[in-house]
Amino acid sequence: MKEQKFLYLFIILVVLYAAIALLSPSDPTVLAKYNISQDKAHVLSLTVVVPLTAIWFSGFYGFSRIKRYARSIISTREGEAMNLVANGLLIQVLGLPASAAISSFLSYYALKNPDLLPMTTILKNYVALILPLIAFYFVAQGAERLYNSVRHKKPMSFKPWVITFIVVSALYSWIIISKPINSVTGSAVYFLPGWLVILTLAVPYLFVWFQGAQAAYQINAYQSNVRGVVYKKALRYLAAGITAIIGLSILLQLLVTISARLNRLNLTPLLGVLYVIVALYAVGYILIALGANKLKKIEDV
């Protein structure tokens, strides 16, 4: 089965990430700062790697359930739409360990070759962008198809969206290209000129967030307007789960892209928030699995 191949790929990516995270040496300055040995640092890494891996597996479980449901109704209009959403979630789920593995490797590489810090930073930023860009594209395509398959009591109004995104775009662009707080060198943390950061990072991220927000809206509108009391109830879990995943992804991406600007501040609370967000991913994917299981049951009885 195709899902099995994806599972193997997923496991390989997770193992790769775990290996890099646990085996690569930590930054000596960090070890000195917290007065811990390399071995202790590796043990501490486990406290991150293990829960992260568990959360990613819950993500794969959520994907596998929605994919199974989509396959069972693939010849229908809503089946094709659900399949697109499932494919988007697959890229999201595979992307989590993949980008973590690449990021960990690049961090290690930069540690060994400090001259390559700009290159590895640039690569990390683009890797973190490209996978959600593709994932959200598919989810948005699927959501749009579902939205268009039913009649809506209240058609979507674009004005609030446009105004909100103009404000968000302006704020976000200002945040990422303004000088970082307490920058020793005075150079931007992206190692790119401001105009390139805007064009190739800020604009694509804003596009990803717009697509994601629109997809979340459309899936919820579909759930709200579709006929079928029992069908709607099952779909509620799926819509809630997808909305949570999209919302959390956006929040995570936003925090990660601006966290580099906050290098003077105590990052511990921010790290705590990031970990809570990642943990909530598991809740989102479990909701997706619950909803997909309920919808599949309708097709099985």
Add this chain to the structure above:
Amino acid sequence: MNDTPSLYQHAVEVSKDYLGPAAERFIRRQITTHLGKPPEMLAQKDMQKLVDWVRLTFALLTEDADLVEEYSEQLLSLRDKKSNLVNNAHQA
């Protein structure tokens, strides 16, 4: 050409209020699996048996007993509606 919706199409339409886009697949499955005939051949005499099966299977999808009963009665009412249409046609 007869454009009047068949009993099967009426059953699907009623089911959409409960199962939405999955309604046609659900009814089709009940008819082919439990009545052993093509869905389009659904007749009035089959309705009681269909409703009995729908009651059983729909109860697996919801804990709301009132909803199960409501759906079953809606389907059963199709049998009576169709009966009246046939009787009126004969009298005319």
